[in-house]
Amino acid sequence: MSDSNTPEPNTCFADSRRLTGPNRYFASTGAVLEALGFSASDAAAHERWRVSVISVCAALGWDNPQPFVQRYASGTLLAFAAPPDQLFTATEINEWAWEQASGIFRSAAFENHADLNAVPFDQIHNFGSDSANAISTFNAGAAAENNSALAALRVAAHVRNLPILTDDSHVSIGAGSGSVTWPLAELPSIENVPWPTLHSIPIALVTGSNGKTTVVRLLAAILKASGKRTGYSSTEGVIIDGREIDGGDFSGPAGARLVLRDMSVEAAVLETARGGILRRGLATEHADVAVITNISADHFGEYGIDNLDDLADVKLTVARTLGDAGTLVLNADDPVLLSRASLQKCRVALFAYDDLHPNLMAHRQAGGATCGVNNLQLILTHKNKSISLGAIREMPLTMKGAAIYNVANISAAALAATALGISPKIISSTLMRFGSERSDNPGRLDRWDLSGVTVVIDYAHNPSGLAWLMAAGLSARKDAACRVGLLLGQAGNRGDDAIKQLAETAAGYQPDLIIIKELSSMLRGRSTGEVPALLRSALIEKGFSAEHIVNEPDEINAARRLIEWAQPGDLLIMPIHQQSARVELVALLDELQAMDWRAGSVLPGRT
Numbered sequence: 001m002s003d004s005n006t007p008e009p010n011t012c013f014a015d016s017r018r019l020t021g022p023n024r025y026f027a028s029t030g031a032v033l034e035a036l037g038f039s040a041s042d043a044a045a046h047e048r049w050r051v052s053v054i055s056v057c058a059a060l061g062w063d064n065p066q067p068f069v070q071r072y073a074s075g076t077l078l079a080f081a082a083p084p085d086q087l088f089t090a091t092e093i094n095e096w097a098w099e100q101a102s103g104i105f106r107s108a109a110f111e112n113h114a115d116l117n118a119v120p121f122d123q124i125h126n127f128g129s130d131s132a133n134a135i136s137t138f139n140a141g142a143a144a145e146n147n148s149a150l151a152a153l154r155v156a157a158h159v160r161n162l163p164i165l166t167d168d169s170h171v172s173i174g175a176g177s178g179s180v181t182w183p184l185a186e187l188p189s190i191e192n193v194p195w196p197t198l199h200s201i202p203i204a205l206v207t208g209s210n211g212k213t214t215v216v217r218l219l220a221a222i223l224k225a226s227g228k229r230t231g232y233s234s235t236e237g238v239i240i241d242g243r244e245i246d247g248g249d250f251s252g253p254a255g256a257r258l259v260l261r262d263m264s265v266e267a268a269v270l271e272t273a274r275g276g277i278l279r280r281g282l283a284t285e286h287a288d289v290a291v292i293t294n295i296s297a298d299h300f301g302e303y304g305i306d307n308l309d310d311l312a313d314v315k316l317t318v319a320r321t322l323g324d325a326g327t328l329v330l331n332a333d334d335p336v337l338l339s340r341a342s343l344q345k346c347r348v349a350l351f352a353y354d355d356l357h358p359n360l361m362a363h364r365q366a367g368g369a370t371c372g373v374n375n376l377q378l379i380l381t382h383k384n385k386s387i388s389l390g391a392i393r394e395m396p397l398t399m400k401g402a403a404i405y406n407v408a409n410i411s412a413a414a415l416a417a418t419a420l421g422i423s424p425k426i427i428s429s430t431l432m433r434f435g436s437e438r439s440d441n442p443g444r445l446d447r448w449d450l451s452g453v454t455v456v457i458d459y460a461h462n463p464s465g466l467a468w469l470m471a472a473g474l475s476a477r478k479d480a481a482c483r484v485g486l487l488l489g490q491a492g493n494r495g496d497d498a499i500k501q502l503a504e505t506a507a508g509y510q511p512d513l514i515i516i517k518e519l520s521s522m523l524r525g526r527s528t529g530e531v532p533a534l535l536r537s538a539l540i541e542k543g544f545s546a547e548h549i550v551n552e553p554d555e556i557n558a559a560r561r562l563i564e565w566a567q568p569g570d571l572l573i574m575p576i577h578q579q580s581a582r583v584e585l586v587a588l589l590d591e592l593q594a595m596d597w598r599a600g601s602v603l604p605g606r607t
Contacts, residue, residue, distance in 0.1 A: 012037045012102045012121040013078075016095050018087035020167070021253060021281035022320040024313060025068045025079045029281070031090035032079035034304075037121060039102035040076045052097035053080050059135045060142055062086075072304040084166060085150050089141040096125045096134055149187040156190050163200050163286045165257055172257075174198035175284075176231070176265035201265065202228070202420045203284065205318045207272040208293030208331075209311070210465045211409040212251070214397070214444050215291055216271045218413040221440070222430045223267040226422050231265035233258060235273070235459075236443065236579070240265060248579065252276025253283035260284060267420070277317050278303040289419040290318035291329040291412045295336045296464035297498065312336045322346040327369075327419035329412050332359045349419060351411035353404060355379045369418060371411040376401070378410065378431070382418050389414060389428040396435030402475035403445060405468040406435075443582050445472065448589045451598050452568040454478070455589060457582065460575040461491070462498070463505040470509045473573045484509070485562045487574045488535055489517040489555065492526030496534060503538035511573075513565055514539065515550045517558035521578050528553075555581040556606070560588070566599045 016033035023030070039045035050067040057065040057080070065080040078098060082090035103121050127133035150171060157164040157173045165172045172181035178199030182188060202223070206215045213234045220232040220239070231240040233255030237247040240262055250258065251273035259268045260283070272282065272290075295312045305311055319328050328344055330337045332352040338359060341348050350363045355372030364370050369382045371389075378389040392398050397406040410431055417427050434440050446457040454477065460469040474484070488506050490499050506514060516532045523531075532551055540546055552558035555578055562572050576582045584606075591604060 009124050010121055011095070011124060012039075013095055013098050016091050017279065018091060019079070019281045020084070020087065021283055022285060022317060023079075023277065023281035024317055025070075026066050026081045027285075027320045028081045029084040029087060030065075030079055030081040031087060031094045032077055033091070033094050033098065035076040035078055035098055035102065037102050041071070042102075045101045046076070046078070048101035049078055049097050052100055053093065055131070056093050056097065056135055056138060057082070060089075060139060070304050072310070073306045075304070077304045083142075083146075083151075084154070085147045086142045086145045089138055089145055092125070092141060093138055096127075096138075099123060099125060100129055147184065147187075149189075150184065152190055153187060153193070156193070160195065160198075161200075162198055163203075163260070163284055165260060165283060167253075167257060170261075172261045174200065175203060175260045176201040176268060177229075177263055179261055179263060181261050200286065202267040203260070203287040203289075204267075204269045204416050204420065205272045205282075205284075205287045205290040205321065206269065206293070206416075207274070207277075207291070207315045207318055209296040209462065210460075210468070211293040211405060211412075212271050212273070213459070214406065214409045214441055215293060215413050215416075216269050217441050217444075218397070218410065218430070218434055219291075219416050220267075220269045221434050222413065222417040222422055222427055223269065223420070225426050225430045228267040229264055230267045230269065231259040231262055232269040232271070234271040249273075253280050256283035272318055274305075274311065274314055277314055278305075282317060282321060285321060286323070287318065287321040287326060289327045289329065289416045290322055291416050292316065292318065292331065292337055293409065293412055294331050294334045294464075296462060297501070302493065308336045312340060316340060319344055319346060327416075329415045329419070331408060331412070332357055332363075333408070347419075349415040351408065351415055353407060369415055371415050373407060378407070378414070380414055380418065380424060380427070387424050389424060390432055395431050396433070397431075397441070397445070399445065399447075399472055399476050403468075403472040405472070406445065438586075442586070443576065443579075445469075446586070448593055450563075450566075450589070450592050451596060453563075453566045453570050453572065453599050455563070455572045455574065457574050457576050457585065457589075459577065461577060463501045466502060466505050466575065467508075469573060469575065470506075473571055474509070477571045479569050482569045482571050483512040483567065485513045485515070485565055485570060485572045486511040487517055487555075487558055487562060487576070488514050489519050489558075489575070489577060490531050490535065491519055491522040491524055491577065492531055493522075493524035499531060499534045500538035500541075503535045504542050507539050507542035507544040510544075511548075513548050513550065513562070514544070515552055515558045515562050517555045518551075518553040519555060519577055520553070521580075556584050559585050560603055560606075563592075563603060568599050570599070 013033040019030045046069045053067045067080040070077040163175050172179050206212050216232050216234045220230045223230040229241045233250040235249045235251045238245050238250050238258045251271040256270045292315050327347045329349045332338050332350040349369040351371040355374040360370040364381050371380050393401040414427050448455040456473050458469045460466045516535050
């Protein structure tokens with residue numbers, strides 16, 4: 001172990017990691033790194049890396065590594081496919097191959113570049129350019145990692161069309177009520193696996209830029225209404241049959257595994273966020289239906305994502321799990337997603353606000369499933385039969401039709417439920433009640449009436465989400481002349497431009513007061529005060545008066561100040577992003593409602 005004072009090596013790569021499931025680059029597992037240095041933009045270096053990877057993989061007996069080079073605005077990602085039980089070795093191969101391609105075999109065209117040797121990279125693999133030594137070392141590493149018992153189980157599960165989930169400590173075969181899980185160190189022989197008891201369950205994946213958690217919760221409610229004991233994972237935690245078994249953000253592979261390994265679960269709905277897909281890939285290789293709600297500008301600059309097309313490609317990773325029999329539910333009002341609908345090998349179902357959308361009409365004519373609004377009725381078409389699921393104004397999630405984005409979320413959930421075999425009657429009855437109780441969809445369009453002061457809480461975390469929230473809130477206000485107060489904040493892992501765009505969106509609605517909050521638990525590499533300063537500057541640049549901007553370093557205190565500012569008839573819109581803050585704020589608002597609090601009265605103190 002190196003001394004704590006030893007400086008970190010200056011490597012020619014960053015963020016070298018395993019891809020433990022289907023991912024943006026290929027349907028299998030593998031390794032990826034971010035190339036650094038002048039050679040990162042050198043196509044000749046990329047080709048040398050590719051040749052090295054293919055050569056080493058062939059020597060190790062790894063078939064078809066599919067080396068993949070992705071150039072993006074601020075760098076280059078290098079990925080290749082590798083066996084699922086030898087991924088640590090795969091990351092070492094990736095790093096060594098790039099060291100050689102960028103550091104030792106530099107092309108003559110770049111030898112005299114001024115920056116080339118300014119800060120030389122360290123060789124962290126001590127066998128350097130000795131390929132024979134490298135292959136011998138990698139062979140030893142692969143042999144140490146190789147788990148023949150796991151490989152045999154994987155083949156046996158695939159032959160039986162059973163899902164298999166692995167992580168660093170456990171493996172499971174089957175899903176939910178049809179699964180068994182073993183520690184990796186205690187794997188059974190194939191003969192001792194209880195194959196007759198194992199099976200899959202209905203599995204739905206939900207991804208997109210906005211609306212994921214609402215669709216997950218609604219689809220889970222529909223499945224529960226159909227009689228299935230349902231588990232779901234989301235940014236809000238893991239819920240099994242209505243009971244929270246773990247809180248926090250579980251929208252990645254860890255949350256999916258918790259649900260899929262719970263032997264009481266008969267149907268699973270898994271929120272599948274961009275970050276988990278990019279960092280590790282998907283937890284499961286199989287799903288029956290996948291939903292992509294929409295694509296909007298967010299997280300640009302991270303993990304090779306520069307634009308909406310890149311983001312769509314990442315989200316479409318979920319389609320890799322569907323096979324020929326699965327269904328991909330896409331938003332036809334989203335041009336980026338619509339452009340990819342015809343490229344899919346699986347069945348596709350389309351939703352849009354207007355049921356007479358030309359692409360929905362064409363899709364129905366071709367026998368496809370659709371969902372949209374006609375004469376204020378939500379129309380579901382499946383197998384060439386159309387049925388009304390009810391009036392959208394009577395569905396609680398829509399705020400009497402004002403929350404247009406929730407009409408889209410409802411349509412997506414209805415199509416996904418239909419693909420899973422749920423009857424229109426059960427879908428309709430669920431849509432007519434879901435959202436009437438705050439516990440149905442906590443933190444998403446929650447509303448309080450405090451003696452004439454309307455408070456709306458939501459998660460809106462990007463410009464499009466904020467725009468939808470503001471439009472819904474303003475459409476539902478009782479008096480068009482009422483004052484509007486807004487909380488504004490952003491996590492630190494967005495680029496400056498994205499943070500400024502959020503402020504510009506807020507300014508466009510001209511609220512009477514904006515309180516800028518600091519998200520202390522979501523700085524994510526930023527210094528304290530940095531994000532609020534960017535937001536304030538952007539607001540002022542858009543012509544928003546500095547007199548109507550207040551800074552507050554605590555999210556709860558920011559919300560309290562907004563409530564203290566309120567007068568009867570005001571509308572307070574509060575995007576709340578820290579779960580602990582939301583729990584405290586909801587408790588405060590419930591208390592104020594119970595005590596018939598009046599605007600201008602003193603608030604109870606914080607405990």
